[in-house]
Amino acid sequence: MSIQLERRHYLQSYRSQPAVMAGGKGNYLRDEQGRQYLDFSAQFSACAVGHAHPEMIRALEDELRRGVGITSQFVTEVRAALAARLVSLMPAPLDACLFGVTGSDANEYALKVAKMVRGGGDIIGFYRAYHGATAGSAAATGKTETIQRHQGIRQLLPAGFAHASPPYCYRCDFGQTYPGCGLLCLEYLKTQILHRGPDNIAGIIVEPIIAGGGVIVPPPGYLTELVRFCQAHGIVVIFDEVVTGFGRTGRMFAFEHEGVVPDVVVLGKALTSGYIPGAAVVVRHEYKGIVDRFHLHGHTHSGYPLMCRAALATLDLLSRDRLVERGAAVGERLGAGLRELQKHHASVGDVRGLGLLWGLEIVRPGTKEPDLPGADRLGGLLLEEGLVVEVEAQPELESSVIVMHPPLTITDADADAALSMLDKALARFERSAAD
Numbered sequence: 001m002s003i004q005l006e007r008r009h010y011l012q013s014y015r016s017q018p019a020v021m022a023g024g025k026g027n028y029l030r031d032e033q034g035r036q037y038l039d040f041s042a043q044f045s046a047c048a049v050g051h052a053h054p055e056m057i058r059a060l061e062d063e064l065r066r067g068v069g070i071t072s073q074f075v076t077e078v079r080a081a082l083a084a085r086l087v088s089l090m091p092a093p094l095d096a097c098l099f100g101v102t103g104s105d106a107n108e109y110a111l112k113v114a115k116m117v118r119g120g121g122d123i124i125g126f127y128r129a130y131h132g133a134t135a136g137s138a139a140a141t142g143k144t145e146t147i148q149r150h151q152g153i154r155q156l157l158p159a160g161f162a163h164a165s166p167p168y169c170y171r172c173d174f175g176q177t178y179p180g181c182g183l184l185c186l187e188y189l190k191t192q193i194l195h196r197g198p199d200n201i202a203g204i205i206v207e208p209i210i211a212g213g214g215v216i217v218p219p220p221g222y223l224t225e226l227v228r229f230c231q232a233h234g235i236v237v238i239f240d241e242v243v244t245g246f247g248r249t250g251r252m253f254a255f256e257h258e259g260v261v262p263d264v265v266v267l268g269k270a271l272t273s274g275y276i277p278g279a280a281v282v283v284r285h286e287y288k289g290i291v292d293r294f295h296l297h298g299h300t301h302s303g304y305p306l307m308c309r310a311a312l313a314t315l316d317l318l319s320r321d322r323l324v325e326r327g328a329a330v331g332e333r334l335g336a337g338l339r340e341l342q343k344h345h346a347s348v349g350d351v352r353g354l355g356l357l358w359g360l361e362i363v364r365p366g367t368k369e370p371d372l373p374g375a376d377r378l379g380g381l382l383l384e385e386g387l388v389v390e391v392e393a394q395p396e397l398e399s400s401v402i403v404m405h406p407p408l409t410i411t412d413a414d415a416d417a418a419l420s421m422l423d424k425a426l427a428r429f430e431r432s433a434a435d
C-alpha cells in the first residue's frame with residue numbers, strides 16, 4: 001500500500017528500494033512486516049551510534065521540552081558548548097566553526113569562505129567526488145551523473161569550477177599503476193594549477209576518501225603532497241569530511257591518517273548521528289576575522305538547539321563508548337573478511353576501504369568490465385538476505401560499487417553476519433549470471 005501511494009504522489013528524485021521500512025533499533029532496520037535487516041548503509045554514513053539510541057532520544061526530548069524555537073539571533077548555551085567541543089577535537093590552527101543544516105549547505109559556506117579569504121578565484125574539485133545538491137556544492141561535485149549531465153539543470157550551476165582526475169588506482173585515468181606511476185595524477189594536477197595560475201584559484205575541495213563516488217582511497221602520500229602543494233601556493237584546502245568525519249574511517253577525522261591539516265573542514269551526517277539534520281564548517285583561526293565581518297551564510301535552522309543537542313549527545317557517546325576505536329577494530333575484521341570473499345568471487349573486482357567505509361567493485365567475472373545491472377541485482381539479493389547496502393554506479397564511467405558503511409556500533413558478530421550474507425548473495429548472483 002505505502003509503495004503504491006508513494007509511487008503515485010511522491011516525486012522520485014532518488015530510486016527507492018521495494019521495501020517499506022518501519023523503524024530501526026541499534027544496528028538493525030525493521031520493515032513493515034517486522035523483518036529485520038542489518039543496516040550497512042546507516043543513513044548513508046550518518047547513523048554513527050545506531051538507531052533509536054535511548055540516550056539520543058533522552059537528550060532530544062529534554063531539548064524539545066526546553067523549547068527549540070530560538071534562532072541565530074540569540075546565543076544559546078548548547079550552540080556555544082557545541083562550538084567549543086567541536087573545535088577541541090581539531091588540531092591547531094582550526095579553532096572557529098559555523099553550523100549548518102546539511103552537508104551541501106556547509107559546503108556552500110566553505111566555498112564562500114575560500115572566496116572571501118582569497119578575494120575570489122576558481123574552485124577545483126575532483127571527478128567522481130560528491131559535495132551536495134545545492135548550486136555551489138553541485139558545481140564542485142564531479143560525480144557527473146547527477147546534476148551536471150542534465151542540459152537544462154546544469155545552467156543553474158555557477159561558473160568558475162574545474163575538476164581534476166581522482167586518485168582512482170583501480171581505474172587510473174592515466175593508465176598507470178601505483179606506485180610505479182609516481183603519483184602521475186597528482187603531478188598532472190599540480191601542473192594544471194600552475195598553468196591556471198595559483199593566484200586565480202580560491203580553493204580546492206577534497207573528499208579524503210571519495211565515498212559515494214565508489215569508496216576511492218587515495219594511495220599513501222597523495223593527500224600529504226596535495227595539501228603541501230596547495231597551501232604553499234595559498235590555495236585554501238577544504239576537506240569535505242561529511243562522510244568520513246566522526247570515526248567513519250577508523251580515526252576521528254580522515255585527515256588524521258596522513259597527519260595533514262586542511263584549512264577548512266566540512267562536517268555533516270554523523271555530527272548528529274543523523275537524528276536531526278546538522279552540519280558544520282571548521283576553519284583556521286585567522287579566517288575568523290575575515291569572514292566574521294560579513295553575513296555570508298545562514299538558514300532558519302542553522303545551529304538551532306535541537307541539532308546542537310543531538311551533536312553533543314553524539315560526541316558524548318563516541319567518547320564514552322570509544323566508538324571510533326571500536327569501529328576501527330571491527331572495520332579491520334570486516335576489511336579482511338571482504339578481501340577473503342574477493343578470492344572466492346570473481347565478480348568482486350576490487351575491495352577498498354578504511355575503518356567502517358568499504359566498497360566492493362562489481363565486475364563481469366575475470367575482467368575489469370563494470371557490471372552496472374549486476375551491482376543493482378546484487379543489492380536486491382543482499383536485501384533478500386537481510387543486509388542493507390548502498391549501490392553506487394556511474395553509467396559510462398566504469399564503476400559499479402557496493403558501498404558498506406554500518407553504524408560504528410556494529411559488533412564482530414554483525415560484521416561476520418554481513419560477510420556471510422554477502423557470501424551467499426554473491427554465490428546466488430554468480431550462479432544466476434552463469435545460467
Ligand SMILES: Cc1ncc(COP(=O)(O)O)c(C=O)c1O
Pocket residue numbers: 044101102103104105107130131132133207211212240241242243268269
Ligand atoms: C562527501 C559528501 N559531501 C556532502 C554531501 C552532502 O550532504 P547532504 O546530503 O547532507 O546535503 C554528501 C552527501 O552524501 C557527501 O557524501
